[in-house]
Structures are given as C-alpha cells and as structure tokens.
Amino acid sequence: MKREEQKISYTWRLEDMFESDEQWEKDYEKVSEALKKYSEYENKITENKEELITYLLFNDKVNNLVEKLYVYSNQKYHQDMSNAKYQAYAGKAQNLVISLSGAASFFEPEILNMDEDILKSWLEDARLTDYRRYISEILRSKEHTLDKKTEEILAKSRKMSSAPENIYSMYNGADIDFPEIDNNGEKIKITHGNFIPIMSGADRELRKKVFKGVYNTYGSMKNTIAATFNANVEQACFFADVRNYSSTRAMYLDSSNVPESVYDNLIGTVHEHMDLMYRYVDLRKKALKVDELHMYDIYAPIVDVPDKKYSFDEAKKMVKEGLAPMGKGYLEKLQEGFDNRWIDIYENEGKRSGAYSWGAYGTHPYVLLNYHGTLDHVFTLAHEMGHALHSYYSDKNQPYINAGYKIFVAEVASTCNESLLIHYLLGKTEDKKTRAYLINHFLEQFKGTLYRQTMFAEFEKITYAMAEKGETLTSDVLCKVYYGLNKLYFGENIVLDEEIALEWARIPHFYNPFYVYQYATGMSAAIALSRKIMKEKEKGVEDYMKFLTGGNSKDPIDLLKLAGVDMNSKEPIEQALKLFEELLDEMEKLI
Structure with missing residues (x-):
C-alpha cells in the first residue's frame, strides 16, 4: 500500500506540530535568521544578570523550534523514505542542529570562566530558578574543562577521533560481504537483514551454516576490525586522560552523574545469579531436544508461536x-x-x-x-x-x-x-x-537484556582497563576475553563454538563506549x-x-529513588532476577 492510500485515521497527526509544510519552511527561515543573533551575546552573558536571562530565554526558544523542525522533517521522511522532499527537509534540519551547536558553543566556556560566587548569587533570582540545575551541571564539569585554547583544539579533533567508528560503520554497513549458502538446493545470500530472522528460525542446519558464514566473514578481517576497535578505545582513553578523569568509564558515566559503583554492582549481582542463566540454558536444551546445545541454538524458538492475530x-x-x-x-x-x-x-x-x-x-x-x-x-x-x-x-x-x-x-x-x-x-x-509463549517472551528479555547486555558491559570494563594499562587490544586478546565471558555467562552445558569468540566484531554498540549497561x-x-x-x-x-x-x-539515580528504587543497591537487580527465577520455575513445568 502506498502512503497516500493509507486511511487517515491510521496515521499520526503531524499537523499538531506544524499546520503545513509551508509553516515548517517559514519557521526554518526564522531559525536561520535567529542563529545569526547568537554572536550578539558572545562575551556579554557574564557582564550582567539581565543579559544572561535574556540569552537563556532566547536560546530555549531557538532550541525548541529547531527540535520541532528536526522531529517533523524526520517523521515526515520516515512515513515514506523514498520521498525526496522530506529527505531534503531532514537534511536541512540536521544542518540546523549542527549550526546551532556551533553558534552557542561560546556559552559554557564563558560560564566556567565567570566568578562562581557572582554566578551563584545571580541564580538566587527567581527568574533563573528553572536554570539552576542546567548551570550547576556545567559547573560540575569544571574540573574536567580545560582552558579555551585547549578546548578549541579538542573540539576540532572530534571529527578526527570519530574515524574509528566511521571506518567500522562503513565496513560493517557497506563493504562487508557475507557468503551465499546452499539450503537444500536453494541459494541464500546472508545479509544483516536476514541474519537474526534465520538464527531465530526452526531450521537448525541453516542456522549452523549462517552462524559459521557470518563469523568466518568477520574472522577474515579480524585484525583490521581489532585495530579499528583498539583505535576507538584509545581515542576515548585519550579524552578521559586529558580531561582529568580517573578512568574512561568514569568520563562516560559522568554525563548522567552515575557512580561507577552502579556499573560494578550490576555485574557483581548478575555474577551471583549465574545459576539462573545456566538453568535457562538447560531448559533451552531440553525444549529443543538436542544432544548438544550450540551457540547457534540460542535464538531458536522453543515454544510454538500462537496463531491468533489481534486487531x-x-x-x-x-x-x-x-x-x-x-x-x-x-x-x-x-x-x-x-x-x-x-x-x-x-x-x-x-x-x-x-x-x-x-x-x-x-x-x-x-x-x-x-x-x-x-x-x-x-x-x-x-x-x-x-x-x-x-x-x-x-x-x-x-x-x-x-x-x-x-x-x-x-x-x-x-x-x-x-x-x-x-x-x-x-x-x-x-x-x-x-x-508458555508469554513466559518465554519475558525469559528472552532476561537473556537478551539483563544477562547479555551485562556481559557486553563487562567486556568493555575489562578491555578498557587493559588499554589504560598500555596493552594493545589485538584480535587474539579480544577473542580470548570475549570467549571467556561467554563461558562464564552460558556455563558448561553448552558447546561454545569457537566462532562465538568473534562476536565482539559484530556489535556496533561497542563504538559508543559504556552505553549498553x-x-x-x-x-x-x-x-x-x-x-x-x-x-x-x-x-x-x-x-x-x-x-x-x-x-x-534531578540525576537519574535520584529520580529512581523518588519512585522507591535505589540503583546503588543490589535490590532492584535481585528483584528482577527473582522474577526470572519464578518464570523459570513455571516454564520448567510447562516444557
């Protein structure tokens, strides 16, 4: 069905954001003009309180309008990604975001160079109430903010430092060439798009062939991918070092003011309940009725999918x-x-x-x-x-x-x-x-989110610590660490196919450090x-x-405390794992 044939009541009402494309274009021009005014505030916002208040209100207005322009254009584009008009709109909005970032870049350095006592006295003004947290967060980063010239150099280096991620994305997205395999006389070309559906399918022999085909492909480039991975780790470590953080992980968690103990607590608590994951592995082996459970069996369906469809x-x-x-x-x-x-x-x-x-x-x-x-x-x-x-x-x-x-x-x-x-x-x-289907749906979330993402988090913790000690993360080193973690997280009752040691090379999230936890x-x-x-x-x-x-x-940790959940403690993770255990108990009886 073409987009224009879709029943209106089944579509989102983007007119609530912009009445028409013409209104979007008018506001786009309005913002383009507003960006020129940022220079009028440079070197003035710290002169007096009124100038600061005026700037903050102006900046909010511009940012909110840029956000609307960006969201509308992209949602219009996502309705039909073959539509050249909205593809162009999305590109123009992206350029606005970049331009806004550059235009407002003077703000934080000027705030940080201001006399802190004077600034805090200004924040007592009721008109600045809403901005107290925003500015206090800027001040919190003061010990990690360098002089203006160094900050300019670091800002300019960002394009260069993004090279490892860009190189990996280009290889993994455009240049990687998975093999064509034979499946009972039918030729199947492996792609990123069909990999997970096949691995989640019932054909075990096909899963095995695809599993080996994918990881052998990564294996053929493992040294290049490892060098790219190592370069990304080194650039992250460099920024953490020059910004005076105790570790690279500390720098990345600092953006949300999350203590490193929360990260360690997650890993430690999951380690204490590995027996539940091992039970899940045994359950999967029993459900699939196989003599040996392999890594290519991890996503295979263990229950029948209900035929029922819901309007x-x-x-x-x-x-x-x-x-x-x-x-x-x-x-x-x-x-x-x-x-x-x-x-x-x-x-x-x-x-x-x-x-x-x-x-x-x-x-x-x-x-x-x-x-x-x-x-x-x-x-x-x-x-x-x-x-x-x-x-x-x-x-x-x-x-x-x-x-x-x-x-x-x-x-x-x-x-x-x-x-x-x-x-x-x-x-x-x-x-x-x-x-059984409902319980399995939740069990899969535990396996894929609570255990798997924690394993990823532990992989990052180990490899970054090694890099910070001056070790080079070669393909052999990365494979050894990753294979060892699979052994820890999946246990003894699964065959750890040697190809799984290369899975780190397939995970794009590793180029966004300390995110997956x-x-x-x-x-x-x-x-x-x-x-x-x-x-x-x-x-x-x-x-x-x-x-x-x-x-x-408030900080995320403090917001969750308001709701009665303390992520500094083991309790929330243990509660989740308790539910995992309860669901396992019932599933073991059903299968």
Missing part, C-alpha cells in the same frame, strides 16, 4: 486492561493517545521499519509502528506508549530546559509497561501453550517498579509518577 482495537484494549494498575489518570492519557492520532499504525511502501516513540517539547509525543497483529506487536504498543507517556508527563511538568530525561532511565517506563501487561495476561491465561539497569529498575506498583497499588503509582514527571530535574 489494533483488540491490542489497545489489551494494553489498557494490562496497565489498569497505573490508575485512572494514566489510562486517560493513554486513551487520549489512542483517540487523537498520536500513532502511525500500519506499514506502507517506503515506511521506516521497526517502532519508536518521538516528539518535540510543546507537542504531544508520537509513536511509529508497523503493526501486524501478533502478540509481540501488542507488547510493542505497550512498550512505545510507555516511552510516549514518559515524555508526555516530563514535558507537562518540567520547563523546556529540564524536560529531556537521560538515556539511563529511557527504557524504564517502556519496560515497566511490558512487565505490567505480561502479569495481566498471565493472570487471565490458562492455556498452557499461550502461557543502561539496558540492563533500565530493565532491572522497570521490573522493580512494576512489582512495587502491583504490590502497593496507589502508593506505588504515586511514587512512580514522581519519576515519570521528573524529566531531567
């Missing part, structure tokens, strides 16, 4: 009933999203694949789906509406400067919704096959919160809403 109206009803513990206010906002075209529901030609929630401050959030009626897609609806309502509540309760929540907590609300929905569906499902902490926090909501009911929801409305008004 979108049925999906909305299921999600709303599943989220009933959240109370009347939350459900009303959920329904508002359903009724007022926040969601772009169905697939059409050229539409971006997958699903996401996005939006701009001052307009309600949006959700992109490609809904096909499966139970997985019902969960996707719950997940993305969790993101959407988190953004809605943050935007409604925080000023622009404090509305955007950090990545550390980005997956909490979405996963909490999924957890509530699963508990609801399990509570009303007696059919063994359906229960947040998936595991986010899931742990979400499960702890969902259990608290179900147990404490109104009190649990009341505490949770303190988190949902918090935006970036």
Whole structure:
C-alpha cells in the first residue's frame, strides 16, 4: 500500500506540530535568521544578570523550534523514505542542529570562566530558578574543562577521533560481504537483514551454516576490525586522560552523574545469579531436544508461536486492561493517545521499519509502528506508549530546559509497561501453550537484556582497563576475553563454538563506549517498579509518577529513588532476577 492510500485515521497527526509544510519552511527561515543573533551575546552573558536571562530565554526558544523542525522533517521522511522532499527537509534540519551547536558553543566556556560566587548569587533570582540545575551541571564539569585554547583544539579533533567508528560503520554497513549458502538446493545470500530472522528460525542446519558464514566473514578481517576497535578505545582513553578523569568509564558515566559503583554492582549481582542463566540454558536444551546445545541454538524458538492475530482495537484494549494498575489518570492519557492520532499504525511502501516513540517539547509525543497483529506487536504498543507517556508527563511538568530525561532511565517506563501487561495476561491465561509463549517472551528479555547486555558491559570494563594499562587490544586478546565471558555467562552445558569468540566484531554498540549497561539497569529498575506498583497499588503509582514527571530535574539515580528504587543497591537487580527465577520455575513445568 502506498502512503497516500493509507486511511487517515491510521496515521499520526503531524499537523499538531506544524499546520503545513509551508509553516515548517517559514519557521526554518526564522531559525536561520535567529542563529545569526547568537554572536550578539558572545562575551556579554557574564557582564550582567539581565543579559544572561535574556540569552537563556532566547536560546530555549531557538532550541525548541529547531527540535520541532528536526522531529517533523524526520517523521515526515520516515512515513515514506523514498520521498525526496522530506529527505531534503531532514537534511536541512540536521544542518540546523549542527549550526546551532556551533553558534552557542561560546556559552559554557564563558560560564566556567565567570566568578562562581557572582554566578551563584545571580541564580538566587527567581527568574533563573528553572536554570539552576542546567548551570550547576556545567559547573560540575569544571574540573574536567580545560582552558579555551585547549578546548578549541579538542573540539576540532572530534571529527578526527570519530574515524574509528566511521571506518567500522562503513565496513560493517557497506563493504562487508557475507557468503551465499546452499539450503537444500536453494541459494541464500546472508545479509544483516536476514541474519537474526534465520538464527531465530526452526531450521537448525541453516542456522549452523549462517552462524559459521557470518563469523568466518568477520574472522577474515579480524585484525583490521581489532585495530579499528583498539583505535576507538584509545581515542576515548585519550579524552578521559586529558580531561582529568580517573578512568574512561568514569568520563562516560559522568554525563548522567552515575557512580561507577552502579556499573560494578550490576555485574557483581548478575555474577551471583549465574545459576539462573545456566538453568535457562538447560531448559533451552531440553525444549529443543538436542544432544548438544550450540551457540547457534540460542535464538531458536522453543515454544510454538500462537496463531491468533489481534486487531489494533483488540491490542489497545489489551494494553489498557494490562496497565489498569497505573490508575485512572494514566489510562486517560493513554486513551487520549489512542483517540487523537498520536500513532502511525500500519506499514506502507517506503515506511521506516521497526517502532519508536518521538516528539518535540510543546507537542504531544508520537509513536511509529508497523503493526501486524501478533502478540509481540501488542507488547510493542505497550512498550512505545510507555516511552510516549514518559515524555508526555516530563514535558507537562518540567520547563523546556529540564524536560529531556537521560538515556539511563529511557527504557524504564517502556519496560515497566511490558512487565505490567505480561502479569495481566498471565493472570487471565490458562492455556498452557499461550502461557508458555508469554513466559518465554519475558525469559528472552532476561537473556537478551539483563544477562547479555551485562556481559557486553563487562567486556568493555575489562578491555578498557587493559588499554589504560598500555596493552594493545589485538584480535587474539579480544577473542580470548570475549570467549571467556561467554563461558562464564552460558556455563558448561553448552558447546561454545569457537566462532562465538568473534562476536565482539559484530556489535556496533561497542563504538559508543559504556552505553549498553543502561539496558540492563533500565530493565532491572522497570521490573522493580512494576512489582512495587502491583504490590502497593496507589502508593506505588504515586511514587512512580514522581519519576515519570521528573524529566531531567534531578540525576537519574535520584529520580529512581523518588519512585522507591535505589540503583546503588543490589535490590532492584535481585528483584528482577527473582522474577526470572519464578518464570523459570513455571516454564520448567510447562516444557
């Protein structure tokens, strides 16, 4: 189906952001002119308080409008990525973002060079209340901010330092050439697109061939990829060193003011519960009825997928009933999203694949789906509406400067919704096959998020520590570390095919250092919160809403504490793993 043939009621209402493309173009020109005014504030914002207030209000207005221009143009583009007009719009908006960053780059150095006592006295003014956290965060980075000339040099070096990631992306995205394999007389060309579907399929011999084909391809370039990986680690270590951080990890966690102990606590607590992962491996081996479980069996289906399809109206009803513990206010906002075209529901030609929630401050959030009626897609609806309502509540309760929540907590609300929905569906499902499917859905999340992402996090911790000691991360070194971690995380009852040692070469997230651990902490926090909501009911929801409305008004760790979850402790991770154990108990009886 072409985009223009899509029923209007099934599409998102982007007119709520811009009435028309003509309005977008007018505001684009308005921002282009506004960017020229930034130079008028340079070397003046620290002269007097009034000048600072005027600048901050002006900057918020420009940033908010650039955000709207960027989001609208990209969402229009994602409706049909063959549409050249919106592809051009998205490119122009991207250039605006870059130009804005350059135009406003004088602000932080000037604030940091200002007399701190005078600045703090200015912040007592009620008109600067909303900006106290923003400026205090800039001041918090003062010990890691260098003189103006050095900062200019470091800024200019960023383009050069991004080379390892760009080289890897080019190789992995464009130049890599996976083999063509024979599958019962049919030739199949392995691609990034069909790798996971095949590995999640029932044909074991095909999985084995594809597994070996993919990792042998990476293996043929392992020294080049290792050199690229090592270069990316070294550039990250360089910036951490010159900015006076105790470690590279400390620098990356500092952007959200997350203590390194949270990272170590995650790894340590998961280590204490490896027995549960080993039980899951045994369960998978039993379900697949194989003499030996191999690494190419890790994603294979162990339960039948229900044939039942759910209309979108049925999906909305299921999600709303599943989220009933959240109370009347939350459900009303959920329904508002359903009724007022926040969601772009169905697939059409050229539409971006997958699903996401996005939006701009001052307009309600949006959700992109490609809904096909499966139970997985019902969960996707719950997940993305969790993101959407988190953004809605943050935007409604925080000023622009404090509305955007950090990545550390980005997956909490979405996963909490999924957890509530699963508990609801399990509570009303007696059919063994359906229960097995639901439980397995959650077990797969534990395996793929809590354990796998923690393993990735540990791989980064080990390799960066080695680099900081002056060791070169060769392919042999990386393979040895990665293979050892697989042995630790999967246990003795699985055949660790030698190819798995090369999996590090396939993970693009490793070029965004110390990022992946947040998936595991986010899931742990979400499960702890969902259990608290179900147990404490109104009190649990009341505490949770303190988190949902918090935006970036506090550090992520402190926002979660408001909801009753302390990520400095083992408890949230142990609660999540306790649920994993309960689900394993039942699944072992069902299979």
